Amino acid sequence: MWLQFLTPSQQSLRPPSTVLLYNGTAVTVMHLDFHDNPGSHHHPEVRRMSHSEGLRANSDQFTLEGEPFRILGGSIHYFRVPRAYWGDRLLKMKACGLNTLTTYVPWNLHEPERGTFNFQEQLDLRAYISLAAEMGLWVILRPGPYICAEWDLGGLPSWLLQDKDMQLRTTYPGFVDAVNLYFDKLVSIIKPLMFEDGGPIIAVQVENEYGSYAKDEQYMSFIMNSLQTRGIRELLLTSDNWEGLRYGGVEGVLKTINLQRLSFGAIQHLADMQPQKPLMVMEYWSGWFDVWGEHHHVFNAEDMLAVVSEILERGVSINLYMFHGGTSFGFMNGAMDLGAYKPQVTSYDYDAPLSEAGDCTPKYQLLRNLFSQYYSEPLSEVPSPRGRRVYDPVFIQQHLSLWDSLHFTDKPHRSERPVNMENLPVNNNNGQSYGYTLYETTISNGGVLNSRNNIRDRALVFVDRQFVGSLDCKTHELTLPDGKRERTLSFLVENCGRVNYGKALDDQRKGIVGEILLNHFPLRGFTIFCLDMKPGFIKRLINSGYWKTDFKSPCIPGFFQAGLYVTGPPTDTFVTLPGWGKGLVFVNGQNLGRHWLIGPQHFLYLPGTWLRSGENQIIIFEEQKPDDKILFAEQPDHGKTIDVYKLPFCTLL
Numbered sequence: 306m307w308l309q310f311l312t313p314s315q316q317s318l319r320p321p322s323t324v325l326l327y328n329g330t331a332v333t334v335m336h337l338d339f340h341d342n343p344g345s346h347h348h349p350e351v352r353r354m355s356h357s358e359g360l361r362a363n364s365d366q367f368t369l370e371g372e373p374f375r376i377l378g379g380s381i382h383y384f385r386v387p388r389a390y391w392g393d394r395l396l397k398m399k400a401c402g403l404n405t406l407t408t409y410v411p412w413n414l415h416e417p418e419r420g421t422f423n424f425q426e427q428l429d430l431r432a433y434i435s436l437a438a439e440m441g442l443w444v445i446l447r448p449g450p451y452i453c454a455e456w457d458l459g460g461l462p463s464w465l466l467q468d469k470d471m472q473l474r475t476t477y478p479g480f481v482d483a484v485n486l487y488f489d490k491l492v493s494i495i496k497p498l499m500f501e502d503g504g505p506i507i508a509v510q511v512e513n514e515y516g517s518y519a520k521d522e523q524y525m526s527f528i529m530n531s532l533q534t535r536g537i538r539e540l541l542l543t544s545d546n547w548e549g550l551r552y553g554g555v556e557g558v559l560k561t562i563n564l565q566r567l568s569f570g571a572i573q574h575l576a577d578m579q580p581q582k583p584l585m586v587m588e589y590w591s592g593w594f595d596v597w598g599e600h601h602h603v604f605n606a607e608d609m610l611a612v613v614s615e616i617l618e619r620g621v622s623i624n625l626y627m628f629h630g631g632t633s634f635g636f637m638n639g640a641m642d643l644g645a646y647k648p649q650v651t652s653y654d655y656d657a658p659l660s661e662a663g664d665c666t667p668k669y670q671l672l673r674n675l676f677s678q679y680y681s682e683p684l685s686e687v688p689s690p691r692g693r694r695v696y697d698p699v700f701i702q703q704h705l706s707l708w709d710s711l712h713f714t715d716k717p718h719r720s721e722r723p724v725n726m727e728n729l730p731v732n733n734n735n736g737q738s739y740g741y742t743l744y745e746t747t748i749s750n751g752g753v754l755n756s757r758n759n760i761r762d763r764a765l766v767f768v769d770r771q772f773v774g775s776l777d778c779k780t781h782e783l784t785l786p787d788g789k790r791e792r793t794l795s796f797l798v799e800n801c802g803r804v805n806y807g808k809a810l811d812d813q814r815k816g817i818v819g820e821i822l823l824n825h826f827p828l829r830g831f832t833i834f835c836l837d838m839k840p841g842f843i844k845r846l847i848n849s850g851y852w853k854t855d856f857k858s859p860c861i862p863g864f865f866q867a868g869l870y871v872t873g874p875p876t877d878t879f880v881t882l883p884g885w886g887k888g889l890v891f892v893n894g895q896n897l898g899r900h901w902l903i904g905p906q907h908f909l910y911l912p913g914t915w916l917r918s919g920e921n922q923i924i925i926f927e928e929q930k931p932d933d934k935i936l937f938a939e940q941p942d943h944g945k946t947i948d949v950y951k952l953p954f955c956t957l958l
């Protein structure tokens with residue numbers, strides 16, 4: 306199988322085709338007679354005995370197996386798409402006319418605890434890359450260790466932050482040691498998938514946008530050497546925005562650029578930096594991400610098409626970031642901090658050519674029409690849209706207070722001073738990575754509570770378990786009511802997402818990270834509960850006898866349970882919570898992510914593959930304002946929109 310991107314003048318190179326069936330969908334697949342065409346681009350799955358030359362950048366255009374080759378890529382992150390839907394999304398990528406898949410690799414998911422690795426099921430990277438090869442796609446791998454990706458801490462595992470002196474993305478010994486152990490495992494997984502070993506991976510990226518960070522002149526050489534000494538011999542790339550190109554490169558590695566507009570002579574700037582080398586836009590931003598409390602970002606399809614057309618006319622290779630965004634399920638969203646902390650939403654729709662639920666958008670159709678002009682034969686058919694259903698509303702059946710749920714957490718930790726999440730003695734001493742942490746102490750008087758900006762990122766404050774206010778990065782003071790006896794003061798602190806980009810990456814410890822003052826005196830004597838909401842905890846909650854059915858005065862914060870009965874085969878839907886405030890949604894134990902009435906996101910994507918025929922269990926953790934029902938919708942509600950072309954930062958990146 307083979308799918309190559311050709312210019313009109315190269316269409317005579319087009320090989321004959323056959324049609325295969327994949328999950329019932331007709332797929333046009335290109336193939337070659339190896340004896341007649343020994344130098345042509347074989348599909349990765351049939352090139353097993355070939356030892357020909359891989360992707361090279363020795364002239365002003367790429368070559369693959371010695372022949373001119375244009376990369377037409379798209380990004381889809383396997384960790385943002387339910388595994389059952391990988392095939393659907395990759396088929397749609399192929400049908401759009403792309404020839405290369407790019408994906409990041411999230412270190413924090415693959416090594417959730419130091420030395421404990423997970424490359425199974427949803428995280429089966431080998432299976433994902435092999436599936437791309439079956440579809441006739443080449444692969445560019447972006448293994449990090451830092452990936453950005455609007456992903457918590459840019460994909461770096463939180464246990465790195467247990468070291469108070471940790472210097473991320475540098476040659477600091479503690480970071481180097483951790484990267485070496487991770488790369489030992491990761492490269493053992495990906496090495497057999499390299500082009501030279503008969504696999505589809507034709508290039509590997511060295512770190513990611515390091516020019517925007519650039520804290521250590523030796524760091525990029527360390528990452529490059531870490532890949533090469535472990536046997537990676539495919540073409541190496543770096544990826545930076547216009548400004549970062551000056552600082553993010555490494556000797557012997559091809560530079561590529563990230564952009565959305567062709568401003569400031571960006572392409573020429575790249576060409577001037579490395580003459581007689583092929584040009585590539587590694588990230589052409591097809592849309593943009595969203596943060597809580599602002600508008601949903603969109604990018605006009607015609608504006609996008611005009612830039613992509615010009616890039617192609619210039620003979621430049623391109624990768625659409627994102628081609629399909631997917632979802633930052635659970636607690637995996639990152640955050641921005643370019644002077645103000647702004648957590649990102651659960652949806653990673655990105656206004657991409659394929660929507661969050663895998664729908665082909667107008668952008669998709671425009672791109673398919675554009676790319677089809679470069680082929681002598683029709684592109685493969687676009688797979689049929691996946692069905693969706695508006696399930697009937699379901700009503701809350703029972704509820705459980707946060708305070709009663711503490712029976713089902715691990716043993717609380719007692720400490721004279723506050724301990725940040727990452728340094729709690731939980732999860733085999735790897736600390737707490739995500740979710741909420743409850744800090745409790747006793748006070749004997751009221752007065753002014755001052756967080757000194759040591760709450761990361763948001764705390765609900767309670768006196769004797771009665772809500773009295775909240776603290777966050779903007780609100781540092783709160784007045785507590787007077788009292789004549791000892792009372793319990795509680796802080797329910799939420800990690801809203803660690804920053805994934807910029808200099809603030811080094812300051813991402815969560816929970817309570819320093820002293821909290823009451824009337825200028827530091828609080829002491831804490832009992833600390835880890836509420837990371839892992840599946841085991843949710844399962845213990847479900848089976849507990851503490852649930853109540855009286856809804857006259859449901860306790861907040863708390864857990865609310867409902868049942869969804871599905872007749873027939875389950876299909877995708879969107880959960881909507883118009884009467885609720887802020888919290889999380891779990892369906893059959895799967896954490897769909899965060900909801901928050903401030904928007905812009907007013908839905909949570911619920912993949913049908915996570916439902917089952919018959920009874921399904923929904924649990925909502927609600928912080929602020931419960932309702933008695935849960936609704937479903939066929940289409941997402943992204944809230945008010947703003948065109949990214951109207952934002953000044955787009956001209957700076």
